[in-house]
Amino acid sequence: MEAKMTDRAIDHLRQLDHWTFLLALVLAAIDAVRTRRRLPAVVTAFLTVALLYDAYEFLVERAST
Numbered sequence: 001m002e003a004k005m006t007d008r009a010i011d012h013l014r015q016l017d018h019w020t021f022l023l024a025l026v027l028a029a030i031d032a033v034r035t036r037r038r039l040p041a042v043v044t045a046f047l048t049v050a051l052l053y054d055a056y057e058f059l060v061e062r063a064s065t
Contacts, residue, residue: 012058025051 012018025047032040 009058018054021047021051 013022025044028040028044028047031037032044
């Protein structure tokens with residue numbers, strides 16, 4: 001029986017590199033809001049784009065299996 005999408009998503013997020021990535025995204029977002037500087041906002045934007053691309057790859061992989 002094939003695993004549910006939520007189970008696969010949770011397994012995907014359990015990988016150490018994903019946890020460190022999400023932590024970096026949260027820290028950059030907090031710094032961007034707190035300091036209102038351009039660099040943390042740009043870093044947050046790049047990390048958000050990378051997160052969306054990872055989600056896209058996950059969904060495409062799911063659709064092809």
